[in-house]
Amino acid sequence: MGSRASRLLREEEIEEIKKETGFSHSQITRLYSRFTSLDKGENGTLSREDFQRIPELAINPLGDRIINAFFPEGYFVLVIFREDQVNFRGFMRTLAHFRPIEDNEKNKNPATEPLNSRTNKLLFAFRLYDLDRDDKISRDELLQVLRMMVGVNISDEQLGSIADRTIQEADTNGDSCISFNEFIKVLEKVDVEQKMSIRFLH
Amino acid sequence: MPSRTVSHGASGRLRGLFLVMVLVFLEGSVFTVAVASSDQHSPITAHSGSHKATDHGSHNNTGKAFPVLDLNYENVRVPFEISLWVLLASLMKLGFHLVPHLSNIVPESCLLIVVGLLVGGIIRGTGETVPPVLDSKLFFYILLPPIILDAGYFLPIRPFMENLGTILIFAVVGTLWNAFFVGGLLYGVCQIGTESSSILSRIGLLQCLLFGSIISAVDPVAVLAVFEEIHINELLHILVFGESLLNDAVTVVLYHLFEEFSGIGSVTLLKGFLGVISFFVVALGGVLVGVLYGILAAFTSRFTSHTRVIEPLFVFLYSYMAYLSAEIFHLSGIMALIACGAVMRPYVEANISHKSHTTIKYFLKMWSSVSETLIFIFLGVATVAGPHDWNWTFVTVTVILCLVARVIGVVGLTFIINKFRIVKLTTKDQFIIAYGGLRGAIAFSLGFLLNKEHFPEREIFLTAIITVIFFTVFVQGMTIKPLVELLAVKKKQEAKRSINEEIHTQFLDHLLTGIEDICGHYGHHHWKDKLNRFNKKYVKKCLIAGERSKEPQLIAFYHKMEMKQAIQLVESGGGIKMPSAVPSTVSMQNIQPRPSTKPAPERAIPQLSKNKEEEIRKILRTNLQRTRQRLRSYNRHTLVADPYEDGLSDLFLKKQKMFQIEKKVSFNKTDNTLTKNSTIYTYIYIHTYIHTYIHTYIHTYISHL
Numbered sequence: 001m002g003s004r005a006s007r008l009l010r011e012e013e014i015e016e017i018k019k020e021t022g023f024s025h026s027q028i029t030r031l032y033s034r035f036t037s038l039d040k041g042e043n044g045t046l047s048r049e050d051f052q053r054i055p056e057l058a059i060n061p062l063g064d065r066i067i068n069a070f071f072p073e074g075y076f077v078l079v080i081f082r083e084d085q086v087n088f089r090g091f092m093r094t095l096a097h098f099r100p101i102e103d104n105e106k107n108k109n110p111a112t113e114p115l116n117s118r119t120n121k122l123l124f125a126f127r128l129y130d131l132d133r134d135d136k137i138s139r140d141e142l143l144q145v146l147r148m149m150v151g152v153n154i155s156d157e158q159l160g161s162i163a164d165r166t167i168q169e170a171d172t173n174g175d176s177c178i179s180f181n182e183f184i185k186v187l188e189k190v191d192v193e194q195k196m197s198i199r200f201l202h
Numbered sequence: 203m204p205s206r207t208v209s210h211g212a213s214g215r216l217r218g219l220f221l222v223m224v225l226v227f228l229e230g231s232v233f234t235v236a237v238a239s240s241d242q243h244s245p246i247t248a249h250s251g252s253h254k255a256t257d258h259g260s261h262n263n264t265g266k267a268f269p270v271l272d273l274n275y276e277n278v279r280v281p282f283e284i285s286l287w288v289l290l291a292s293l294m295k296l297g298f299h300l301v302p303h304l305s306n307i308v309p310e311s312c313l314l315i316v317v318g319l320l321v322g323g324i325i326r327g328t329g330e331t332v333p334p335v336l337d338s339k340l341f342f343y344i345l346l347p348p349i350i351l352d353a354g355y356f357l358p359i360r361p362f363m364e365n366l367g368t369i370l371i372f373a374v375v376g377t378l379w380n381a382f383f384v385g386g387l388l389y390g391v392c393q394i395g396t397e398s399s400s401i402l403s404r405i406g407l408l409q410c411l412l413f414g415s416i417i418s419a420v421d422p423v424a425v426l427a428v429f430e431e432i433h434i435n436e437l438l439h440i441l442v443f444g445e446s447l448l449n450d451a452v453t454v455v456l457y458h459l460f461e462e463f464s465g466i467g468s469v470t471l472l473k474g475f476l477g478v479i480s481f482f483v484v485a486l487g488g489v490l491v492g493v494l495y496g497i498l499a500a501f502t503s504r505f506t507s508h509t510r511v512i513e514p515l516f517v518f519l520y521s522y523m524a525y526l527s528a529e530i531f532h533l534s535g536i537m538a539l540i541a542c543g544a545v546m547r548p549y550v551e552a553n554i555s556h557k558s559h560t561t562i563k564y565f566l567k568m569w570s571s572v573s574e575t576l577i578f579i580f581l582g583v584a585t586v587a588g589p590h591d592w593n594w595t596f597v598t599v600t601v602i603l604c605l606v607a608r609v610i611g612v613v614g615l616t617f618i619i620n621k622f623r624i625v626k627l628t629t630k631d632q633f634i635i636a637y638g639g640l641r642g643a644i645a646f647s648l649g650f651l652l653n654k655e656h657f658p659e660r661e662i663f664l665t666a667i668i669t670v671i672f673f674t675v676f677v678q679g680m681t682i683k684p685l686v687e688l689l690a691v692k693k694k695q696e697a698k699r700s701i702n703e704e705i706h707t708q709f710l711d712h713l714l715t716g717i718e719d720i721c722g723h724y725g726h727h728h729w730k731d732k733l734n735r736f737n738k739k740y741v742k743k744c745l746i747a748g749e750r751s752k753e754p755q756l757i758a759f760y761h762k763m764e765m766k767q768a769i770q771l772v773e774s775g776g777g778i779k780m781p782s783a784v785p786s787t788v789s790m791q792n793i794q795p796r797p798s799t800k801p802a803p804e805r806a807i808p809q810l811s812k813n814k815e816e817e818i819r820k821i822l823r824t825n826l827q828r829t830r831q832r833l834r835s836y837n838r839h840t841l842v843a844d845p846y847e848d849g850l851s852d853l854f855l856k857k858q859k860m861f862q863i864e865k866k867v868s869f870n871k872t873d874n875t876l877t878k879n880s881t882i883y884t885y886i887y888i889h890t891y892i893h894t895y896i897h898t899y900i901h902t903y904i905s906h907l
Contacts (some may be wrong), residue, residue, distance in 0.1 A: 019686075031721065034721060034722045037722075038720075051720065054719055054720060056715070056716075056719040056728075056731075057719050059710055059715055059721070059735075060712055060715060060716045062709070062712045062713055062716060062779070063716060066716040066717065066720070068722075070582060078612050095717070095721065098714070098717055100624045116527075123715065125706075125709070125710060128709075128713065129709075144770065145705075145709065145754075146705070149705075149708055149709065149754075149756065150754045150756055150757065151752075151754060154754070154757060158757070158760075162701065162705075162756070162757075162760050165701055165763075166701050166702055166705060167896050169700050169701060169702050170702050177445060183763065184700040184751070186700070186703065187702075187703070187706055189695055189703065190626065190703055190706070190707060193624070193625065194364075194625045194713065195707070195710050195714070196710060196713075198714065198717060198718060198721065198723060198725060198727075199624060199725060199726075200721070200723065
């Protein structure tokens with residue numbers, strides 16, 4: 001690397017991350033080298049600009065929201081804001097949601113569920129819809145996501161009717177919003193374990 | 203369903219009558235065929251001789267009276283026989299489903315083979331020679347393509363692509379393993395286990411390997427026939443079925459390779475190496491040919507908006523041409539057909555009319571169903587026809603080896619594959635995959651093609667192949683259903699895809715693609731996203747006509763769902779029937795409240811203010827389309843212009859406005875009252891227009907189903 005020594009990952013840190021996220025040693029080192037290659041400022045943390053520099057992310061309709069999900073939330077006098085930098089621990093914590101579920105991890109005590117359990121994966125996806133964090137996907141939030149995915153050619157009316165239809169299908173308690181439980185129920189037929197997992201090569 | 207049991211008694215008698223009719227017809231047709239085939243196959247017998255004499259006699263006797271009724275079977279013999287066979291097959295299919303409980307216990311394929319055996323037995327019993335019906339040319343060029351095209355056109359692309367690696371490993375490595383294991387061990391048994399003078403010891407290694415390669419391929423026809431009835435989950439279905447389709451390339455290469463080696467008699471390393479290369483050529487070449495024809499078909503369908511009648515024909519012709527073109531170069535015709543169908547489908551479906559879509563679907567299903575039935579019946583007939591050479595050792599060893607090889611192959615390969623899969627294959631899955639490895643008519647036809655000079659043991663091979671086929675189809679086919687129940691294998695989920703699933707699945711796709719990009723990991727989602735982007739940017743513009751090329755997938759899905767719902771609405775709740783002769787223009791003022799129609803009784807009729815009513819009337823007037831004049835002059839070459847294509851997006855917008863109005867109306871309870879008549883009047887407006895509109899456009903659609 002360059003003259004400014006990029007920080008090497010210490011063994012204790014690797015162990016801690018391993019315990020917290022369940023990644024293997026080689027996976028952690030590999031992702032660390034990716035982290036450092038993204039970190040242009042070489043200060044051990046990633047900012048939003050570092051993420052936005054990834055070209056494919058710019059054309060991804062959900063790019064901004066994904067980037068946001070990496071930055072941990074902080075609280076300041078009851079106002080939820082997002083911090084500007086994410087360190088390697090936070091990076092790995094977010095990525096841990098996408099680790100494939102292994103057989104020996106299933107049937108564990110639900111109180112101490114690992115980050116990549118089915119419920120936590122779905123919670124991650126849910127939070128990407130639900131920006132104001134009221135644990136409900138309202139019609140407007142759904143409309144925003146639809147608009148991002150569908151592009152500019154479709155009229156608001158059509159999109160509105162799709163959103164209405166979607167909420168009508170999912171909503172069981174009649175509050176014309178999709179709660180997290182309704183979200184889980186709708187996706188029960190979808191193989192979330194496979195859909196939301198990335199094979200991090202050894 | 204209570205209504206069915208009430209009429210059961212009467213329909214039971216009718217069923218019995220029908221079955222008797224079928225049997226009588228069967229007998230009659232068999233004798234006709236026997237008579238006809240005897241004319242063909244034994245022209246020297248006195249029977250036909252006398253026939254010819256009478257023929258001559260009738261021509262020479264010019265003094266005879268003009269024959270009012272004359273028998274001339276020879277002219278129509280071939281088409282008549284073909285039609286008779288097809289009719290027999292279809293009647294058999296009908297018959298099986300009428301007999302209660304039979305189709306639950308025994309899979310259709312078994313019953314059909316039994317029927318074939320019976321027919322062959324009857325023909326032989328009457329002393330005639332059984333016609334060689336399962337001719338390889340007939341099989342490979344007429345009977346097989348419809349089944350494969352049906353499978354390829356409706357192939358569920360997403361699960362296929364997601365499991366492509368697994369499928370390929372099973373198809374290529376699994377088939378190779380099976381072929382070499384069976385062939386090699388068979389040779390060993392033949393050499394060691396028997397005396398040196400018996401026939402078996404004369405079978406060379408190459409012949410054994412060729413036999414192994416013929417018998418080791420899982421057959422798509424048999425798999426389809428059996429798996430269709432057991433409804434297992436999508437993953438297992440696509441694994442076994444995909445394997446049966448893709449192993450055709452391996453089979454073709456191995457077959458030609460060993461056939462050539464046996465003919466020439468020398469094997470060199472160079473030839474072996476060329477064999478490996480030819481495998482890639484055969485497989486990829488077949489796919490390439492298929493893709494080419496698929497693109498051509500998609501491109502052609504872009505211009506068919508004025509000649510809707512022949513749209514389905516293009517789909518069928520291009521696919522068949524793809525198959526035949528691949529066969530010219532000895533490439534894998536099956537892979538070409540699958541590739542062609544899979545590639546052309548999204549674009550063709552965006553371009554063609556709904557009627558053509560229905561036509562294609564039903565023609566494909568019809569042809570593939572008839573083909574399948576005929577194949578199994580002919581298998582039965584060919585078994586009776588022989589020629590057979592039963593050799594206990596050979597046959598039993600073959601059957602056992604096939605089973606053992608399959609089990610070992612599946613278990614071993616799954617062990618390796620599970621290291622790379624996210625969702626591992628369980629033992630139950632492995633069992634079903636191994637048990638579902640059925641052999642079928644392709645193996646028989648390939649054996650039939652063998653040259654007698656190079657393969658003096660051809661009859662032994664054929665007998666063994668037939669035994670294996672019978673074993674797999676009967677034993678495995680019959681027991682797989684109870685086994686699936688016993689092992690509680692996950693079944694297919696019947697529910698349709700909801701709009702929620704569609705939206706969230708796309709959402710997750712984008713999410714995963716983003717995460718993969720962040721990790722720098724060029725995996726599955728990354729390439730799929732790239733392909734989608736390429737597709738949207740370049741390919742769709744070329745191949746899809748007009749506005750549909752820019753339609754996002756979500757909107758297309760939503761439209762389809764709305765359409766289905768609208769049809770259901772008319773089918774279930776269409777109580778208000780309008781006269782089918784549609785007036786060309788309808789003026790709102792002329793509608794009188796009809797005494798026969800009634801507003802939806804469950805809805806409480808709210809009171810409306812005069813302003814609200816005027817508003818509603820204005821909206822209705824401006825937004826509803828004039829129901830078009832549909833009765834144009836009838837022409838054999840054009841269908842009535844499909845109203846869907848023109849009014850589709852308008853229909854949905856109107857429908858939305860309709861529902862909005864209804865919502866508005868139903869919430870308005872506090873305004874001043876008008877007379878009850880006017881509210882009923884308004885409701886009749888709304889309802890008659892909804893129902894007229896939907897009913898007339900959809901009525902034709904339903905009548906075509």
